[in-house]
Amino acid sequence: MVSGLPPLRSLWNCCERTVPCVLLTAVVLIQFCAAFNLDVDGRVVFSGPIGSYFGYSVEFFSNSSSISILIGAPKGNTTQPNIIEGGAVYLCSWNQTGCSIINFDQHGNRYFYINDINTQVEFKSHQWFGATVRSNGNSTLACAPRYYWRTEHDTPFADLTGTCYLSVDGLKTFVEYAPCRTERHGPAGQGYCQGGFSVDFTKNGRVVLGGPGSFYWQGQLISATTEEIVKAYYPSYFLLAVSGQIQTRQVQGSYDDSYLGYSVAGGEFSGDDEEVDKNERKRKGSLSVGVITGSLALVYDAFQMGSYFVSVIIASLDDLVVGAPMFMLRGSNGRLEELGKVYIYLQKGPLLLELCKSNLLGPQAFSRFGSSLAPLGDLNQDGFNDMAIGCPYGGEDNQGLVYIFNGHVDGLMDTPTQSLSGQWASSTFPASFGFALRGNTDLDQNGYPDLMVGAFGADKAVLYRARPIVSAVTSLTVKPTMFNQEEKTCLLIGHGSLVYINIYTIYILHFPGFVVEVQLDSVKQNQRESIRRTLFVESQQPSMVKSFQLSKGERLCHEENIYLRADEEFRDKLSPIYISLNFSLDPQASLDQYGLSPILDYQTKQHLQQKAQIQLDCGEDNICVPDLKLAVYGDRTEIYLGDENYLSLTFNARNEGEGGAYEAGLYVALPAEADYSGIARSNASLTQLTCSYEAENLTRYLVCDLGNPMKSGTSLWAGLRFTYILECSVHYKVDKMPYSIPPKFKPSGSKKVLTTLMWNKPDSHLWVPVWIIILAVLVGLLLLALLIYLLYKLGFFKRSDPYGTTMEKAELKPQASSEA
Template sequence: SRAPPLLKLSRVEELPPFNLCAAFNLDVENPTVYSGPNGSYFGYSVEFYLTNSSSVSVVIGAPKANTSQRNITEGGSVYYCPWSLGQSECHDIEFDNQGDRTVTLNNTDHQAEVKSHQWFGATVRSHGDTILACAPLYSWRTKEDIPQSDFTGTCYLSVKNFTKFVEYAPCRTEFINEGGQGYCQGGFSADFTKDGKVVLGGPGSFFWQGQVISAAKEEIIKAYYPGYFMQSVEGQIQTRQAQLKYDDSYRGKTFPLIILPLPLLSTHAGFLCGLLESELRLGNVTTVLLTQETMADLLVGAPMYMTRGSDSRLEEVGRMYVYLQRGPLDLEPTLNLTGTQVFGRFGSTIAPLGDLNQDEYNDVAISCPFGGDDQQGLVLIYNGFAGGLRDTPSQVIAGQWASGTVPASFGFALRGAKDLDMNGYPDLIVGAFGVDKTVLYRSRPIVNTSASLTVYPTMINPEEKSCSVNNGNTTIPVSCVNLSFCLSANGKYLPDNLDFQVEVQLDRLKHKQKGGVKRALFVDSQQTVLTRSVRVRNRERVCHDTKIYLRDDKEFRDKLSSIYISLNFSLDPQAAFDSHGLRPILNYQSTELIEQKAQILLDCGEDNICVPDLKLAVHGDRKEAYLGDDNSLTLTFNARNEGEGGAYEAELYVVLPPEADYSGIARNNELTCSYETENQTRYLSCDLGNPMKSGTSLWAGLRFTVPRLKDTRKTVQFELQIRSKNENNSHSEVVPYKLEVVVQADVILQGVSRPDKVFFPPPNWKVSKSPQVEQDIGPAVQHVYELVNKGPSGISHTVLQLRCPLSVQRQSLLYPLEISTEGPLNCTTNHSINYMQLKVSNQSLECLLMYDREEAYKGYVLECLARFSVIKMPYAILPKELPSGSKKVGLCAIHPCYQTPLCVTVLLLGFFKRSLPYGTAMEKAQLKPHAASEA
């Protein structure tokens, strides 16, 4: 035969996380759990045993179980578990009740075999009323004079429902040692062909080339003689020893996979090449008719396949290869499924399931025995289809037992494709030998559904009110339309009646919107949801009609978007179990949610589409904002719709800068606004109409303050825009309104003389040649000066200069006695203060008093001049001009020779632009606040 072209490229799929479909039709809620003796590896192999419709059961291998055999330790056993609802008891089958047998050589009895730790039950298969169970680690002495122990393996057949047991050990021959069949381990793998022939794998024969042996069970029964170790079975065929290059091939252990076209077993064999032995170790091979062709296809598990993870390190995840058989031994690789569970050993076991979902394509179970969050093990169900095998599991079954000292190994053994409960659907057995458990999952009947939802007419006219609803004692006319839904169901082996829970929801998307109001209600209930229990006969159709109506348009804003109406249905979870103790399940490929939509009729032409043209103009009552001020601002806007259609849910949208706050609506404006924050952006939305009709021109004003200005930004900006929910031309252009950030301070200098007039000389006053107190030199005069910053901005560095006459015509006029200050002031002078050290009375001076040096003045005018200049302001933004100004304070000197004052001069000058200092020498006082606050 020609070598098949097996090296074609195939599609590689990495499995998604195992939560795509928590459960399909294998009933994971009510499984049957069988338990075996602790530590027996109960569940290492599993099998159905269906002799007839009245007797159904499960057989389970426990290769480390202890039995009643004399002097045998952990010889292994097979358990028979009859099935019925609520039944989970098992008992062992006595295939062999003898201890180790002896053989007589040279008149001496010798132990002929070793049954302890032989792993009987490691392989279990059935066909009709026959069960095949094998012990691959069984060994015998051989008939040589020198004792040897050859691990030939052995098997037993139970025939006619346990009425007879026969042994079948085809590797127990004269071809001993590793070069012959001495290490055969016959029964490591085993199965029945469709016509009942026994097929055994012996991976250790011929220096581990391995071999496959087959014989008819009838011939095995005929050849069996209890006293003979070696038997000749009529018609037995087997693969022969190959060339030395095939040593260590492990033929019969399922890898590197032999494809054996019986009955030409001894002469024809094909090799599947291209897979690394390291990938396939502990792997599994099975055939299944995936497509509707006549030839079976091939599935190969590689549980130790490795791929590179996110950190570029190799990770053992497992893989399964799918080969479709296009012609005799013409295998085309079509799909590679790669596991995602590190060390999960995906692909360890592959089991055909038959047509699990009754879609006429066979399905497959693949185990990942160490996968899952707690390494409890996973079994993944893949459905077949016309192109082979789907790349996504339809169901993932997780083991119930977390990994302990010994992993649970849930899924290490799988068996399917048999209908245990006779409900027309195949079932699945899963072994978990690490916890000595086996689980039977039965298939639930599948319901295929078809549903329809109709709304007519689909356009709701708010002006046509053909229905009415009751509101207390009042009948209200409403706009309504018709709604109907239909539901049909069919499937194989279903009960006559199926109960569904049906839910129809109106305006379904509105519940996802903040503050959304559902616009449609059912006429009968005035509710937005209709829930019904609907009974449908298998293969029939049921329909239901009702009416829905539109709320009054004052109750909602959204008139543009579609009103989505959804129909959702499910099988009634409280429905009774069928005659097999199962509830049907919906086909996961059926559509369970159907949607239709209705529209509100608008005044927008035949296509019901409104196209506005939105324009916006903005004006403000100021262009500057001062640092330190609240900066009240009124923005007046004009919103217009110059389009042909209305703008629905039209709003003025104002984005505030971080420095601003919203104060309210300007007077005489009928406007409704809401102030909100979203993602740290504060905005104002004002209703402009719903709809804002074509030709609308709206004027209104909004009041703000801008109190949180900083000198890091030279401008602040408001952004205004008209927004609507229309599909076309929904927004106006964004209109920015900018304010320039300005530094400005209003600084005032005030001064006063106390007293403001003096009688000179005072009564009874005499000139003292050696004055001691201030009264000795004349009347006291106080000048008080006050520098006030009325803001709004602060100042940080200011100079105050004061000039006063101290003498006239070389005669002393004013004697500088003391300088007193309040506030963060620092004063200096170039003239001696109180140089005669006169005693000062306890009067408190309230401000700064400074005197200039002698200057010539005409007449009796006593006048002081104060000037200030702001040198610096505490901002990164420079002011347009620095504040400065001056103040004159005069004193009226009254002499007895005159009837009127000689002079009274109090001159207050306004602000002046900063100029150079006066040419005359002046005393200076620098006003320096402790911090950059307002002075």
């Protein structure tokens, strides 16, 4: 929330105008604060020599003028003589892709004369220098945990003690710090210490170094101030004792194979403003994390053997986050799956850490979720730290993933707010994107911390800069929620007397480039008409999109007018008029001075919707409960052969309920043998309806409009005429008479009326005996014979052919020929 905001009413005052009509007011209150987002498209990729494991470790380095990046390449080559893959650390500028090697050590292997024999006493090839790199202010520590040295000149064995180099003057001069290179040789002492396997600086600049191989792999933790280390350094001395250094001691054999110091981090836990260190210890077959100061240790048992609990730990706002990348969970098929897990311990008091409920489980098997952790700082300024968690083998083709989690009062959110994906998948060697993480540092000084991700399998490191993210608290209020359609007191040229609806929008912006889109009057599904009931006055369109360029902190008061169309232009008077508002940052807005554009917070509601109702003639509650009645009559029940092939259906429709029946209609199902011919007009008292055809599946309907609304108390008579196409029985059925009502109430049931018409011959009511029929036939025959006899006597059958007989015609032919 932005402090110092005036009351909502005072914000309205800047927009109010006197408009002599009904108002519909929408208020959008948007407040912005900072949050986080890592710019994927603008990421910066740093590349190192192929096969150098460039990106195995990453760190931020700051001096008085700028902040740079340190990238470790533990298999890299340097200019040291006779050293193969000794390892290197690169210094990179965040706004350039080129990097240069830092010359921590240029001397190569050292030789001492022992018994007059020039003997090689240290071995720097394959020492993995740069496997760990940490920085604090002007101090930087880089270590080679696989460095080893010859403890005796006449034996081939050497101790894998590890060594580190420290700079306290901004990478100008360097001193060696090898606290495990002592006279306690072999596995029983510090011979396999691997000092520098993990390192960190406390808040006050003290060095913390882990050596997990000391004392038969019990491991140990060693700590000294940078001043003590520099003071003790003397280049000609091979074994150096640092005055003031503290370290854990060897304990009983039951703690063998504990790997204390596998991972370390610093934080304040004791309540006395003195920091303590956290590390790993495996005791009696169970894994645990130790919190120690001097000889004091608080042990928190892990939950699963072999899960590599605390393979990585960090102190975040003095709470504790622990990764267990090999944690296994039994799946639905009964088999164990390696998912990885991250535990969050919240500090409830001095040296009191409580495991919180929101522990995170890896989403993908064998992704090594929790292999790396990095606090990102409080990016959204809510008082809780945000976190990056690496899955170096996650994602498609195991290219690696990094998840970003928001912090809250109970730890971390259950789901990530952003996912970063590696771009270098390989079938032979994984890129291990996300193996190394480092955050909580603002490289470009834009006020938002950035994140470095290492992918040593591809010899890459990637910088993700955090963009300013806009978090909006929004509200949409519609006022009034109901208006009277009949009160047409406003005049709109070309549209007659209509109702105005005003939308007021108020914005409080922290970043320029803001787009607002308002969508009016969404259309109901399956609605016969798609006309919008409301339009913007300015554009005569149902939507409006506007872009604003504002300065930081500027307030904008904006007003748009929309109007309700005339009631004869739309049917739907019952469903609400919806006003939907969408807003977003303008993608065309210019970038800020850092080359970044802000983005809306993922939790921001970008879509708002409210509604208003049209006032109906349904009482104070504005809820109509109509009750439609219907009676149908046919003017013919029988049709005889030869009659006219038409039928008239007369019906009476009544509304006996409260309020009007909106969009009331009469549906008449037509059989295939009949067709509609028109409205019955024989009686002047019949209402002249408007009817049309509609089809539903294979059924044809004649749909007649009964009124919008069909007011309460209405009783109308109307007639429909039909003609017949085929001679068979016809059934007319009025099976529905729908009307729109608010969804709170439903009609009491549909009305069904059946009228049957049949083609029949008339039935005979008199019976004629058979002998009468026979006698009639005989009399008929007798009369026929008598008629023939009379005609014979009169010579009817002796009349001559007008042209003579055939012979006479033949005798005339020669004469006709001669005459011709």
